Amino acid sequence: MHRQYRRVQPLTRNAQPPRWVGRANAEGAIGNEHDILPDVPPEPDDIDRLESRLLKKIARASHDHLLIEPGDKIMVAVSGGKDSHVLLHLLELIRRRAPFKFSLIALNVDQCQPGFPKDLLPNYFAERGYDFRIVTEDTYSVVKEKIPEGKTTCSLCSRLRRGILYTRATQLEVTKIALGHHRDDFIETLLLNLLYSGQIKAMPARLQSDDGRHVVIRPLVYCAESEIAHYARAKAFPIIPCSLCGSQPNLQRQRVKELIANLSLENASVPNSLMAALENVRPSQLLDRNLLARLGGPDPAPPVQELPETNFEHELISVENLIASANQAGLRG
Secondary structure, three states: OOOOOOOOOOOOOOOOOOOOHHHHHHOOOOOOOOOOOOOOOOOOOOOHHHHHHHHHHHHHHHHHHHOOOOEEEEEEEEEHHHHHHHHHHHHHHHHHOOOOOEEEEEEEEEEEOOOOOOOHHHHHHHHHOOEEEEEEHHHHHHHHHHHHHHOHHHHHHHHHHHHHHHHHHHHHHEEEEEEEOHHHHHHHHHHHHHHHHOOOOOOOOOEEEEOOOOOOOOOOEEEEEEHHHHHHHHHHHOOOOOOHHHHOOOOOOHHHHHHHHHHHHOOOOOOHHHHHHHHOOOHHOOOHHHHHHHHHOOOOOOOOOOOOOOOOOOOOOOHHHHHHHHHHHHOOO
């Protein structure tokens, strides 16, 4: 018998926090799109419980970060991957049960990748009764032309796609753009920035564009990729793999994903600990002087001034002169 669900709690900050604020157990990081869907579909009761858990996590994320609000017109970016399919499906369930009204528009960007099944998503959207738009833009050729063979295509591809989403969001007069990034994307981005960019940075659950015209939301922020993959398999969504991302096995992100998976074999709480770190920042224990100043600490020291260039063939600078010059520049030994 199909499980009956309680009405989803109000999703704005005016509501009381739900009782289910605890996190699910970590199940580790997952591989590529075609690897993450289990071969054996789970039992119906398991899927009912999983669906309920995912809905609660989305409701909690919305409560924490003001993602879904009364009167919203949300454009859901659906690439055809498992994450965006699950996001659209769960947002539709919430829309039907929420104590306030908001609307959804599914939007797919056909990037003209070879072999892309152009009729698959339009037929699926129509069968499910979604309001949808299909945008055809040949970003595939642009990426292949601009990025040398063997180099990472994700950065340029995502920037092009984001520009298309912003343009369509303006035309459709939507209030928010929903993307399918999940918990694992957040913690992988954190480690990518730490290891390769020298920054303590992940991604926000709610982001306002630089020009203030668009709000991007990520309702799956608390949902593990393994849960999403499990659910997508059970629901048999029409998954379309990306021929650009799927052809790059040595991406830095894939290496970070494998690192988290290996650490999770030793300690299953590693993914949740990384996620908890994003909500438990201790600025006083970091070295960012500008951040500390913004939080009421001492103003950062002035930047180090470079000493004038000297022709060492004509003039020798003694250690005493170097120290004197440094002191004049405001340095301390």
